[in-house]
Amino acid sequence: MFDKYIIDPASVVNTGPADAPTGFSFTSKLGYYRGLGLTMVEDLKVSIDGQALPREAITFDEGPGPLTLDQMETALERRWAFGAPATIRVALPGGFPKGEHTLALQQRLRISYMPFPSFNNDEKRICIG
Incomplete structure:
Protein backbone atom coordinates (compact mmCIF):
# COMPACT_ATOMS: atom_id res chain seq x y z
CA MET A 1 0.00 0.00 0.00
CA PHE A 2 2.75 2.46 0.98
CA ASP A 3 5.60 0.54 -0.64
CA LYS A 4 6.83 3.46 -2.73
CA TYR A 5 7.64 5.37 0.48
CA ILE A 6 9.67 2.62 2.20
CA ILE A 7 13.13 3.81 1.08
CA ASP A 8 14.14 7.47 1.20
CA PRO A 9 16.72 7.60 -1.62
CA ALA A 10 18.09 10.98 -0.48
CA SER A 11 19.05 9.49 2.90
CA VAL A 12 21.58 6.91 1.66
CA VAL A 13 25.04 7.69 3.08
CA ASN A 14 28.22 5.76 3.71
CA THR A 15 29.20 5.30 7.36
CA GLY A 16 32.60 5.10 8.99
CA PRO A 17 35.74 6.94 7.88
CA ALA A 18 35.33 8.83 4.60
CA ASP A 19 38.40 7.17 3.10
CA ALA A 20 37.41 3.65 4.22
CA PRO A 21 33.64 3.30 4.77
CA THR A 22 32.54 0.38 6.93
CA GLY A 23 28.93 0.37 5.74
CA PHE A 24 26.00 2.57 4.80
CA SER A 25 22.70 3.74 6.21
CA PHE A 26 19.34 4.98 4.94
CA THR A 27 15.97 5.86 6.36
CA SER A 28 12.88 3.78 5.86
CA LYS A 29 9.20 4.09 6.62
CA LEU A 30 6.79 1.31 7.46
CA GLY A 31 4.95 -0.05 4.44
CA TYR A 32 1.77 -0.60 6.48
CA TYR A 33 -0.97 1.89 7.32
CA ARG A 34 -0.66 1.51 11.09
CA GLY A 35 2.24 1.40 13.50
CA LEU A 36 3.58 -1.96 14.68
CA GLY A 37 5.50 -3.24 17.65
CA LEU A 38 9.03 -4.18 16.60
CA THR A 39 8.33 -7.82 17.49
CA MET A 40 5.88 -7.83 14.56
CA VAL A 41 8.59 -6.85 12.08
CA GLU A 42 9.62 -10.41 11.22
CA ASP A 43 12.43 -9.56 8.83
CA LEU A 44 14.13 -6.81 6.86
CA LYS A 45 16.00 -7.84 3.73
CA VAL A 46 18.38 -5.40 2.09
CA SER A 47 19.95 -5.97 -1.31
CA ILE A 48 22.09 -4.06 -3.78
CA ASP A 49 21.65 -4.89 -7.46
CA GLY A 50 19.81 -8.09 -6.54
CA GLN A 51 22.54 -9.32 -4.17
CA ALA A 52 21.13 -9.95 -0.69
CA LEU A 53 23.18 -8.60 2.19
CA PRO A 54 23.59 -10.75 5.31
CA ARG A 55 20.91 -10.47 8.00
CA GLU A 56 23.64 -10.18 10.65
CA ALA A 57 24.94 -7.01 8.95
CA ILE A 58 21.66 -5.10 9.42
CA THR A 59 20.63 -2.96 12.38
CA PHE A 60 17.42 -0.99 12.89
CA ASP A 61 16.78 2.16 14.91
CA GLU A 62 13.41 3.89 15.22
CA GLY A 63 14.85 6.33 17.75
CA PRO A 64 15.96 4.86 21.12
CA GLY A 65 19.06 3.12 19.76
CA PRO A 66 20.06 0.44 17.27
CA LEU A 67 18.93 -3.17 17.48
CA THR A 68 19.98 -6.21 15.50
CA LEU A 69 17.15 -8.00 13.73
CA ASP A 70 17.40 -10.78 16.33
CA GLN A 71 17.08 -8.24 19.17
CA MET A 72 13.94 -6.80 17.53
CA GLU A 73 12.20 -10.13 18.13
CA THR A 74 12.14 -9.45 21.88
CA ALA A 75 11.89 -5.63 21.93
CA LEU A 76 8.40 -5.71 23.44
CA GLU A 77 8.44 -2.07 24.56
CA ARG A 78 9.40 -0.61 21.18
CA ARG A 79 7.13 0.43 18.34
CA TRP A 80 7.55 1.70 14.78
CA ALA A 81 4.92 4.40 14.24
CA PHE A 82 3.25 4.93 10.88
CA MET A 114 -4.01 -11.57 8.69
CA PRO A 115 -3.32 -15.32 8.52
CA PHE A 116 -0.14 -14.74 6.49
CA PRO A 117 2.72 -12.23 6.65
CA SER A 118 2.62 -8.99 4.71
CA PHE A 119 5.55 -8.48 2.33
CA ASN A 120 6.24 -4.84 1.53
CA ASN A 121 8.91 -4.08 -1.07
CA ASP A 122 10.60 -0.99 -2.42
CA GLU A 123 13.60 -0.40 -4.63
CA LYS A 124 15.25 2.79 -5.67
CA ARG A 125 18.09 3.76 -8.02
CA ILE A 126 20.85 5.31 -5.91
CA CYS A 127 23.88 7.16 -7.23
CA ILE A 128 26.89 7.60 -4.97
CA GLY A 129 29.66 9.82 -6.37
Whole structure:
Protein backbone atom coordinates (compact mmCIF):
# COMPACT_ATOMS: atom_id res chain seq x y z
CA MET A 1 0.00 0.00 0.00
CA PHE A 2 2.75 2.46 0.98
CA ASP A 3 5.60 0.54 -0.64
CA LYS A 4 6.83 3.46 -2.73
CA TYR A 5 7.64 5.37 0.48
CA ILE A 6 9.67 2.62 2.20
CA ILE A 7 13.13 3.81 1.08
CA ASP A 8 14.14 7.47 1.20
CA PRO A 9 16.72 7.60 -1.62
CA ALA A 10 18.09 10.98 -0.48
CA SER A 11 19.05 9.49 2.90
CA VAL A 12 21.58 6.91 1.66
CA VAL A 13 25.04 7.69 3.08
CA ASN A 14 28.22 5.76 3.71
CA THR A 15 29.20 5.30 7.36
CA GLY A 16 32.60 5.10 8.99
CA PRO A 17 35.74 6.94 7.88
CA ALA A 18 35.33 8.83 4.60
CA ASP A 19 38.40 7.17 3.10
CA ALA A 20 37.41 3.65 4.22
CA PRO A 21 33.64 3.30 4.77
CA THR A 22 32.54 0.38 6.93
CA GLY A 23 28.93 0.37 5.74
CA PHE A 24 26.00 2.57 4.80
CA SER A 25 22.70 3.74 6.21
CA PHE A 26 19.34 4.98 4.94
CA THR A 27 15.97 5.86 6.36
CA SER A 28 12.88 3.78 5.86
CA LYS A 29 9.20 4.09 6.62
CA LEU A 30 6.79 1.31 7.46
CA GLY A 31 4.95 -0.05 4.44
CA TYR A 32 1.77 -0.60 6.48
CA TYR A 33 -0.97 1.89 7.32
CA ARG A 34 -0.66 1.51 11.09
CA GLY A 35 2.24 1.40 13.50
CA LEU A 36 3.58 -1.96 14.68
CA GLY A 37 5.50 -3.24 17.65
CA LEU A 38 9.03 -4.18 16.60
CA THR A 39 8.33 -7.82 17.49
CA MET A 40 5.88 -7.83 14.56
CA VAL A 41 8.59 -6.85 12.08
CA GLU A 42 9.62 -10.41 11.22
CA ASP A 43 12.43 -9.56 8.83
CA LEU A 44 14.13 -6.81 6.86
CA LYS A 45 16.00 -7.84 3.73
CA VAL A 46 18.38 -5.40 2.09
CA SER A 47 19.95 -5.97 -1.31
CA ILE A 48 22.09 -4.06 -3.78
CA ASP A 49 21.65 -4.89 -7.46
CA GLY A 50 19.81 -8.09 -6.54
CA GLN A 51 22.54 -9.32 -4.17
CA ALA A 52 21.13 -9.95 -0.69
CA LEU A 53 23.18 -8.60 2.19
CA PRO A 54 23.59 -10.75 5.31
CA ARG A 55 20.91 -10.47 8.00
CA GLU A 56 23.64 -10.18 10.65
CA ALA A 57 24.94 -7.01 8.95
CA ILE A 58 21.66 -5.10 9.42
CA THR A 59 20.63 -2.96 12.38
CA PHE A 60 17.42 -0.99 12.89
CA ASP A 61 16.78 2.16 14.91
CA GLU A 62 13.41 3.89 15.22
CA GLY A 63 14.85 6.33 17.75
CA PRO A 64 15.96 4.86 21.12
CA GLY A 65 19.06 3.12 19.76
CA PRO A 66 20.06 0.44 17.27
CA LEU A 67 18.93 -3.17 17.48
CA THR A 68 19.98 -6.21 15.50
CA LEU A 69 17.15 -8.00 13.73
CA ASP A 70 17.40 -10.78 16.33
CA GLN A 71 17.08 -8.24 19.17
CA MET A 72 13.94 -6.80 17.53
CA GLU A 73 12.20 -10.13 18.13
CA THR A 74 12.14 -9.45 21.88
CA ALA A 75 11.89 -5.63 21.93
CA LEU A 76 8.40 -5.71 23.44
CA GLU A 77 8.44 -2.07 24.56
CA ARG A 78 9.40 -0.61 21.18
CA ARG A 79 7.13 0.43 18.34
CA TRP A 80 7.55 1.70 14.78
CA ALA A 81 4.92 4.40 14.24
CA PHE A 82 3.25 4.93 10.88
CA GLY A 83 5.03 7.66 8.92
CA ALA A 84 8.02 7.73 11.27
CA PRO A 85 11.41 7.27 9.62
CA ALA A 86 13.71 4.62 11.03
CA THR A 87 17.41 4.29 10.28
CA ILE A 88 18.63 1.06 8.76
CA ARG A 89 22.39 0.53 8.94
CA VAL A 90 24.25 -2.12 7.01
CA ALA A 91 27.81 -3.20 7.75
CA LEU A 92 29.46 -3.49 4.33
CA PRO A 93 33.22 -3.04 3.86
CA GLY A 94 33.70 -0.19 1.39
CA GLY A 95 30.20 1.17 1.99
CA PHE A 96 27.55 1.62 -0.67
CA PRO A 97 29.25 1.09 -4.04
CA LYS A 98 30.16 4.17 -6.09
CA GLY A 99 28.07 4.78 -9.18
CA GLU A 100 24.43 4.00 -9.86
CA HIS A 101 22.93 0.92 -8.20
CA THR A 102 19.55 -0.45 -7.15
CA LEU A 103 18.90 -0.52 -3.41
CA ALA A 104 16.02 -2.79 -2.38
CA LEU A 105 14.32 -3.37 0.95
CA GLN A 106 11.73 -5.99 1.81
CA GLN A 107 9.77 -5.74 5.06
CA ARG A 108 8.10 -8.93 6.27
CA LEU A 109 5.44 -7.89 8.75
CA ARG A 110 3.14 -9.90 10.99
CA ILE A 111 -0.29 -8.27 10.95
CA SER A 112 -2.53 -9.45 13.80
CA TYR A 113 -5.68 -9.97 11.70
CA MET A 114 -4.01 -11.57 8.69
CA PRO A 115 -3.32 -15.32 8.52
CA PHE A 116 -0.14 -14.74 6.49
CA PRO A 117 2.72 -12.23 6.65
CA SER A 118 2.62 -8.99 4.71
CA PHE A 119 5.55 -8.48 2.33
CA ASN A 120 6.24 -4.84 1.53
CA ASN A 121 8.91 -4.08 -1.07
CA ASP A 122 10.60 -0.99 -2.42
CA GLU A 123 13.60 -0.40 -4.63
CA LYS A 124 15.25 2.79 -5.67
CA ARG A 125 18.09 3.76 -8.02
CA ILE A 126 20.85 5.31 -5.91
CA CYS A 127 23.88 7.16 -7.23
CA ILE A 128 26.89 7.60 -4.97
CA GLY A 129 29.66 9.82 -6.37
